[in-house]
Amino acid sequence: MNTAAILDHFRTHGAPLTLSRAGAVTWDDAEFHRNAHADDPEQYLLLALVPGVHESQRARVLLQMLSSTRTGLGRDAADIRDKATRALLFGLPPAQVVTVLLVLRRRRINHKHATRAILGFVLEHPDAELLIAARRPALRDCFEHALGKNTARDCARRIAEGDLDSAELRRKLLRFLVNPGAAVDRVRQLYAPGTYGVPVLTAPVAPLEIAREREPIVTVTNRGDIAATLVHLYRGGPEFELGPAVAGYIADAVRGLPRLPDHVALVLDTSESMRGYGEREWALLSQAEALRLVLGHVCEHLTVIEVGASQAGPTDLATGLLDALAAPVSDNGLPPGLVVIVTDGYENRLPGDLARVVATLKTLGHRTPILLCHAMFTGSDDRTLRDPAPDLPSAGFWHQDDFAALLPWLFAHSPAGADWIRTAALSFLAQHGTSAAA
Structure with a gap:
């Protein structure tokens, strides 16, 4: 894997990932992402966590990882991918994540890890109530794609009827969730009648990079x-x-x-x-x-x-x-x-x-x-x-804040740079826990 070339692409190619009303996906560098993922899936995913990477590139990496199978993957490797995927789910602006989930639905991709990711975002997002109020039809479609339309609607019916202790409900839905109690209320909201379309949230709940306020006038003493x-x-x-x-x-x-x-x-x-x-x-x-x-x-x-x-x-x-x-x-x-x-x-x-x-x-x-x-x-x-x-x-x-993105870019060109970036990314996941939805 050419770490420097991939990271450079992630930093400089900012074209958005879009899904039209007709279902057309605009992903102009899909081949690049497929090849990078094929070379080393884990390193490819961890590179998306590096400071300075475009949000649209992180959305592409999230889509590529959720679209790919994990057949034969060991437990430790799967755990790293779960943590990094969750970091992207809650570290990207919600609108971009919704686009990724709708692309999965459009392409009928429904691996088990994708199901857990969709349900985790739709039902366990800290601001799920606001997100559903803004994008109820889209998120309901994502929910039904994750479980299957008939299964999703059966779960919604059982919840509406108060049948929360049902073994079927646990098997079909609740076993995928970290906080089943809160998720039940979100399912009710997904299928509740009423209007939607309030302004959608734009800021991620667990940003991958700290947004620092800077002085409006730059001087020699306010640059770090x-x-x-x-x-x-x-x-x-x-x-x-x-x-x-x-x-x-x-x-x-x-x-x-x-x-x-x-x-x-x-x-x-x-x-x-x-x-x-x-x-x-x-x-x-x-x-x-x-x-x-x-x-x-x-x-x-x-x-x-x-x-x-x-x-x-x-x-x-x-x-x-x-x-x-x-x-x-x-x-x-x-x-x-x-x-x-x-x-x-x-x-x-x-x-x-x-x-x-x-x-x-x-x-x-x-x-x-x-x-x-x-x-x-x-x-x-x-x-x-x-x-x-x-x-x-x-x-x-x-500014001193630029060092966070500058160091990985520099080291990506050195012989041991790929290992340095991997270690730094794993340290980031360990320190931040990626438990945004908990």
Whole structure:
């Protein structure tokens, strides 16, 4: 499985998954998802939990997993898939999940794990009452698809008649549920007469990524705690106070993240342009240094090559890249398995040199992944004229919160990156429990 290619597709392809009134499913990359699932179903599913993945891609992964059989799957593997599937069910906007469930109905897909997922969402969602009020016909169709129309209506009849102790009701419906008592009330609501169409909820009940409020005006000190503290340090603040504060913020940022056993070489631009001036002085350099410090804690072997370190000389990214590739082997005998270039994009010594070196390395068959990370002041910075090597895979970052998505993207290109992402995803499932409906 090409983890980097799949993750890149998940991050960049945002076309929605839709179902028309006529029943036509718009899924423009279905073949891509089928192939990725066939290569490694579990890793494919866990990649959908990585921060930065488009919600529409997560909806596709949910559809692919619910559409696929689990024949011959071991108990541990099935448990991981149940947890990750439940995380997607309650971590996506409800409208997208309803679309996925309706596609399953349209395609007449009804595996047992799909039945449990449908019933769990329709009957045990914390906001099921509001969802049913908004989408009663659609959710009733999903309910009847999960159990079969006749079985579903028989269960609804028994519930309406108060026959809640029926062995048939337990066998046909209640055995699939975590909270049967609440589900009974939801079934009554599904078949109750009356109007529907109140506004549907748009926010997931258990978001896969934390939505953080940010200041309306970006300054050098509201782009994350690590960078803000470094700015105060660069301005001459007391190191005996600020140094421990930086260490504490780094510990918070990397808490719960596994260690990457690979050797990573970091080419760090510390030139005058990275320092900046005026109101933006230290903004880029502090954020770049924050990334370096985080990588130093997450990577077992990190080699840092500074370019323009005097902050007065020119930015020589090409020489920095060559130095990184020639870095001595790490303590465990590994040469760099990944090179990361962090810069604001200004190459003021022999402009275009980095692009020429990258092209030459490609011609020579050099296989070490090389990635470019643009340090930015805000998320809306225009990087068009600040791309010293257009052929390199690149990503921008401006806030400490961006590290959550940036690290998996970087490590996906390294030899042990797939295992790192899997471990991080399993840790996320263990910490959050995915019990949104409980």
